[in-house]
Amino acid sequence: MAEWMDTALGIVATLVLATIALGLVRIERGPSNGDRMLAAQLLGTGAVAVLLLLARATHTPALLDVALVLALLASVANAVFVLRIGVSLPQSPPAASTGTDPAPDKDTAQGTRA
Amino acid sequence: MTGIPWREGLSLVLIGVGVLFFLAGSVGVLRLPDLLSRLHALTKADNLGLGLVVAGLMLQAANVQEVLKLLLVWLLVLFASSVACYLVARSATAAVVRADDGAPIQPTQPPPPGELAAGGANDR
Numbered sequence A: 001m002a003e004w005m006d007t008a009l010g011i012v013a014t015l016v017l018a019t020i021a022l023g024l025v026r027i028e029r030g031p032s033n034g035d036r037m038l039a040a041q042l043l044g045t046g047a048v049a050v051l052l053l054l055a056r057a058t059h060t061p062a063l064l065d066v067a068l069v070l071a072l073l074a075s076v077a078n079a080v081f082v083l084r085i086g087v088s089l090p091q092s093p094p095a096a097s098t099g100t101d102p103a104p105d106k107d108t109a110q111g112t113r114a
Numbered sequence B: 001m002t003g004i005p006w007r008e009g010l011s012l013v014l015i016g017v018g019v020l021f022f023l024a025g026s027v028g029v030l031r032l033p034d035l036l037s038r039l040h041a042l043t044k045a046d047n048l049g050l051g052l053v054v055a056g057l058m059l060q061a062a063n064v065q066e067v068l069k070l071l072l073v074w075l076l077v078l079f080a081s082s083v084a085c086y087l088v089a090r091s092a093t094a095a096v097v098r099a100d101d102g103a104p105i106q107p108t109q110p111p112p113p114g115e116l117a118a119g120g121a122n123d124r
Helices: A002-022 A024-028 A033-057 A063-085 A093-098 A103-113 B006-031 B035-058 B064-099 B114-122
Strands: none
Touching: A002 A024, A002 A033, A002 B006, A024 A033, A024 B006, A033 A063, A033 B006, A033 B035, A033 B064, A063 B064, B006 B035, B035 B064
16 A cells, blocks of 8 residues: 555654764763763664664564563663763863773762662 | 545654654754753653654554554653653762762852863853
8 A cells, every 4th residue: 555655664764763873973972971871872762763663664563562672771771870880970071082981980980879 | 545645644744753853862962062961952852753753653553552552662762761861860960069079069169170071060
């Protein structure tokens, strides 16, 4: 019935994929580890949308269940990150450009969060 | 579904607007200056975009079960991502306070030169 609708949904899924790929830039240059986890959350939400669109475009209802699992996994990963590591701000802009967080800050983060 | 398929047209419009919200969320994550602003852009725009995409797909669903499952996916993403974003925001606030050596947040206090990033996050 709707060949063109399947094609359109495939194109839309590609657009969403290209949009959430912008989040990879934030993962690469995010100053703190919180920014990186935030971009991972963006990837999770966008991937759920891509899976829902593909489930409709390819007539594969099982992808809806995959989307459910992915929706849970992204948030569980974020919650575990916050509870076990915590957001540690970069010390100074030069330290932020290297992309590595200083170790003492991370230790205090664990002590406070526990 | 003969003639002009109004339902599929409305579905495509909803999905298109949802993709625009996804684009706005990604641009906000890229362009906004600090962590809490990015959190703000990500939480609202992406979940609204996903909601619009889900609403558009509901119009094309084959049966009631698929509609309910789409709704379940959206509600789960809403609940889980709001919890995760609250946790990240609380942890980031604690990190800003910790960067000030445990002192309460005082916007008028000039930060030391080494802590410009943390001090700048306090000013708002």
